[in-house]
Amino acid sequence: MKLNRGEIICLGIESTAHTFGVSLVDSRGRILSDEKKVYAPPVGKGIHPRESAQHHSQASPLVVREALRKAGKTPEELSAVAFSQGPGLGPCLRTGATVARALAAYLDVPLVPVHHAVGHIELAALKTGASDPLTVLVSGGHTTVTSFAGGRWRVFGETEDITLGNLLDVFGREARLPSPSGPAVEAKASEGKKLVDLPLVVKGNNVSYSGLLTAAVRRLKKGGDKLEDLCYSLQETAFTALAEAAERALAFLEKKELLLTGGVAANKRLQTMLKQVAEEHKAKFYVVPREYSGDCGAQIAWTGLLAHLQGVKVSIERSLVKPRWRLDSVPIPWRR
Ligand code: AMP
Ligand code: MG
Numbered sequence: 001m002k003l004n005r006g007e008i009i010c011l012g013i014e015s016t017a018h019t020f021g022v023s024l025v026d027s028r029g030r031i032l033s034d035e036k037k038v039y040a041p042p043v044g045k046g047i048h049p050r051e052s053a054q055h056h057s058q059a060s061p062l063v064v065r066e067a068l069r070k071a072g073k074t075p076e077e078l079s080a081v082a083f084s085q086g087p088g089l090g091p092c093l094r095t096g097a098t099v100a101r102a103l104a105a106y107l108d109v110p111l112v113p114v115h116h117a118v119g120h121i122e123l124a125a126l127k128t129g130a131s132d133p134l135t136v137l138v139s140g141g142h143t144t145v146t147s148f149a150g151g152r153w154r155v156f157g158e159t160e161d162i163t164l165g166n167l168l169d170v171f172g173r174e175a176r177l178p179s180p181s182g183p184a185v186e187a188k189a190s191e192g193k194k195l196v197d198l199p200l201v202v203k204g205n206n207v208s209y210s211g212l213l214t215a216a217v218r219r220l221k222k223g224g225d226k227l228e229d230l231c232y233s234l235q236e237t238a239f240t241a242l243a244e245a246a247e248r249a250l251a252f253l254e255k256k257e258l259l260l261t262g263g264v265a266a267n268k269r270l271q272t273m274l275k276q277v278a279e280e281h282k283a284k285f286y287v288v289p290r291e292y293s294g295d296c297g298a299q300i301a302w303t304g305l306l307a308h309l310q311g312v313k314v315s316i317e318r319s320l321v322k323p324r325w326r327l328d329s330v331p332i333p334w335r336r
Helices: 049-071 090-107 116-128 164-174 182-189 210-222 227-253 268-280 297-309
Strands: 009-014 019-026 031-038 080-086 111-115 134-138 143-149 152-158 201-203 206-208 257-261 284-287
Touching: 009 049, 009 090, 009 116, 009 297, 019 049, 019 297, 031 049, 031 297, 049 090, 080 090, 080 116, 080 297, 090 111, 111 116, 111 297, 116 134, 116 152, 116 257, 116 284, 116 297, 134 227, 143 227, 152 206, 152 227, 164 182, 164 210, 164 227, 182 227, 182 268, 201 227, 206 210, 206 227, 210 227, 227 268, 257 268, 268 284
Parallel strands: 009 080, 080 111, 134 257, 257 284
Antiparallel strands: 009 019, 019 031, 134 143, 143 152, 201 206
16 A cells, blocks of 8 residues: 655644644654644633544544645655644544544554654754753643653653643633733733732742732732733743743753743743853753744654654554653653
C-alpha cells in the first residue's frame, strides 16, 4: 500500500482541549501543513469536555483532508500517525485517538503516542534552535519549569494548583472578557498603571495561583479598581512568581539557554521578564513563535516524527488515552 519514496512524513493529531489540529511534517523539520479548528465555549463559560469532543469529531474529516491537501501529500505517503495521548480532557483525547487509530490501521503505519507538553517543548526547540534549555512551559494545561536530564524532562518547578493560563482565563471570564482571555487580559494590562496589592506565592521552586485568583476576583466584584489596573497587577504578580521560580532553577542548573513555550508564551510582558532573568544569568533567551505557541497539530506531528525515528509506537489495543500523564514519566529516546 505504501508509496513512500524514502521520505519520512508524520501526520500528527492534537485534541487535548479546545483545539482539533492536524499537521504533516517531514524529517528535515519542515512543517508541510498545520490546520486547526477551535471549539469556542459560550461567553462566560469554560470548556465543556463533551461539547468540545463533539466539535472535534465533526471537524476531524475536514481538518485531516485540509492538512493533507495543503501539504500536497496523499494518505499513502505517510510513514506514521501520531496523536496526543495525554494529558488533557478525556472525551477530547479519545476523539483524536480514534481518528489516529483509524488512519494508522487503514494505512498500516505505526501509531505513535505523544505527550502534549513534550510537543510544546520540541516544537519550540525546532523553531528556535534551542538545544539544551531550561524550559518554562505555560499554557492552559501546564505551568512547568523543566529541563532534560537522564532521559526525561525533569520538573524543577510547577504550579501547586491552577495553571497560569487558567488563572488568566478564569479571571477574564469573571470580567466578561472574551475567552480564552489571555490576550484580552494582556491588552487591558498594557493600559494599567497602578499596582494593586495581590498575594504573590512562591513555595520553593513552585508557584501557587489559586489564592491570587480568589483575591483578584474579590477585588473585581467589590468594584472601585479600574479593570486595566487589576489586569496589570494580576499579570505582574503571577509573572513575578514564575520568573522567581525559573530564576532559581536557572541558577541551580547553570543552563545556558532559557526557552519559553506554550500558549501564554505569546504574552509580551512575560517574555520581557524572562528575558531579563536569562540575561542576568548569561543565558540565551528563546521564545516559541506566536503562531506555534498555542495548541496545534505541528507539536504532535514533529514530536511524533522524532519518536517514530527511534521506533516508538503503540499497538491499538494499548493506545488508551492518559488524561493525567505526567511530563517527567515520559522516556525521551531522541535526546542524549
Ligand atoms: P494552550 O493550552 O497552549 O493552547 O494555551 C492556551 C492558553 O494561552 C490560554 O489560557 C490563553 O488564554 C493563553 N494565552 C494565549 N495568548 C495569550 C497572551 N497573549 N497572553 C497571555 N495568555 C495567553
Ligand atoms: Mg497546550
